[in-house]
Amino acid sequence: MAHYPWKHAEELKQTAQSMVANYKGILAADESNRTATKRLEEVGIESTEESRRKYRQLLFTAPDIDKYISGVILFEETIRQKDDGGTPFPELLKGRGIIPGIKVDTGAKPLAGSPDEKVTEGLDGLRERLAEYYEMGARFSKWRAVITVGDGMPTRQCMEANAHALARYSALCQENGLVPIVEPEVLINGSHDIDTCEAVTEENLRMVFNELYRHNVMPEGTVLKTSMVISGLDAPSRAGVEEVAERTVQTLERVVPPALGGVVFLSGGQGDVEATQHLDAMNKKYKNRVPWRLTFSYARALQNPALGSWGSDMANTEQAQRAFAFRAKLNSLASEGEYSE
Numbered sequence: 091m092a093h094y095p096w097k098h099a100e101e102l103k104q105t106a107q108s109m110v111a112n113y114k115g116i117l118a119a120d121e122s123n124r125t126a127t128k129r130l131e132e133v134g135i136e137s138t139e140e141s142r143r144k145y146r147q148l149l150f151t152a153p154d155i156d157k158y159i160s161g162v163i164l165f166e167e168t169i170r171q172k173d174d175g176g177t178p179f180p181e182l183l184k185g186r187g188i189i190p191g192i193k194v195d196t197g198a199k200p201l202a203g204s205p206d207e208k209v210t211e212g213l214d215g216l217r218e219r220l221a222e223y224y225e226m227g228a229r230f231s232k233w234r235a236v237i238t239v240g241d242g243m244p245t246r247q248c249m250e251a252n253a254h255a256l257a258r259y260s261a262l263c264q265e266n267g268l269v270p271i272v273e274p275e276v277l278i279n280g281s282h283d284i285d286t287c288e289a290v291t292e293e294n295l296r297m298v299f300n301e302l303y304r305h306n307v308m309p310e311g312t313v314l315k316t317s318m319v320i321s322g323l324d325a326p327s328r329a330g331v332e333e334v335a336e337r338t339v340q341t342l343e344r345v346v347p348p349a350l351g352g353v354v355f356l357s358g359g360q361g362d363v364e365a366t367q368h369l370d371a372m373n374k375k376y377k378n379r380v381p382w383r384l385t386f387s388y389a390r391a392l393q394n395p396a397l398g399s400w401g402s403d404m405a406n407t408e409q410a411q412r413a414f415a416f417r418a419k420l421n422s423l424a425s426e427g428e429y430s431e
């Protein structure tokens with residue numbers, strides 16, 4: 091690895107391996123305040139700094155989740171919050187053997203010149219922010235690019251602008267000792283078929299890995315977070331579980347370097363059970379063929395049942411924790427191809 095300039099090379103490699111350890115995956119709990127508010131209001135809970143803190147505390151203190159969860163992606167507000175006893179969340183997680191991570195992009199904004207598409211912002215001042223997050227205990231971070239499929243979309247300029255930003259973000263992360271989660275999400279929204287999703291995903295990932303290579307990003311210290319190759323939500327007929335598994339794995343094999351630290355998936359609007367089934371099908375059939383761990387980094391597919399059972403008065407904490415731990419356990423099994431319904 092001598093030609094990579096990163097003084098933290100060995101640490102980055104170790105962190106990436108821990109993030110995708112056997113039977114484990116990542117909890118995405120990095121919803122922006124806007125998204126968190128939407129999710130809380132959907133179940134009748136007012137979104138305040140305190141209700142968001144209580145909700146994240148519920149997740150991070152759920153019994154047994156340390157068996158299934160390797161790391162948690164936090165939001166800027168959350169990484170600075172504490173539990174009821176005054177322990178900062180990053181410390182609480184570390185105490186359970188869970189690695190704290192942090193979302194560092196500042197959101198997807200309309201792309202000038204193609205305003206129906208988005209480009210993710212957040213590079214200004216990022217070096218300094220990363221150094222601070224490292225001090226606070228974060229050892230990985232996340233940046234999400236959004237690729238829309240539709241009439242004439244995605245455009246080349248959208249994919250290139252996002253790939254370039256992902257590469258600059260990743261290089262800054264590795265310079266500062268944090269493993270970048272590189273997330274170029276191809277949105278599930280639309281009526282496109284699975285062939286279209288496959289073509290877009292392959293081309294987009296190819297651009298992303300070309301840019302990462304140009305920017306000296308070390309694959310062993312990088313984790314890809316990708317959408318699956320899947321039919322659009324409104325497609326007239328949607329591909330089944332086996333086909334999604336096969337096409338997703340084949341696409342990854344075509345473009346992802348074998349040296350990469352690992353591959354994790356977002357749930358991206360799939361149903362909770364569907365997201366588990368897809369992950370399981372990939373691992374049941376292809377676990378021994380692919381060079382990387384394939385595991386989860388879900389937000390909605392892990393949290394939905396918990397949010398639904400917490401109750402509008404935030405009273406059913408234990409029930410919500412059980413619901414969360416249950417989905418975490420099933421996805422842990424799916425990450426080894428050992429899930430059965």
Ligand code: 13P
Nearest residue numbers: 118356357358388389390
């Ligand atoms: P979902 O699993 O809800 O898609 O969220 C994952 C994520 O982190 C999106 O950036």
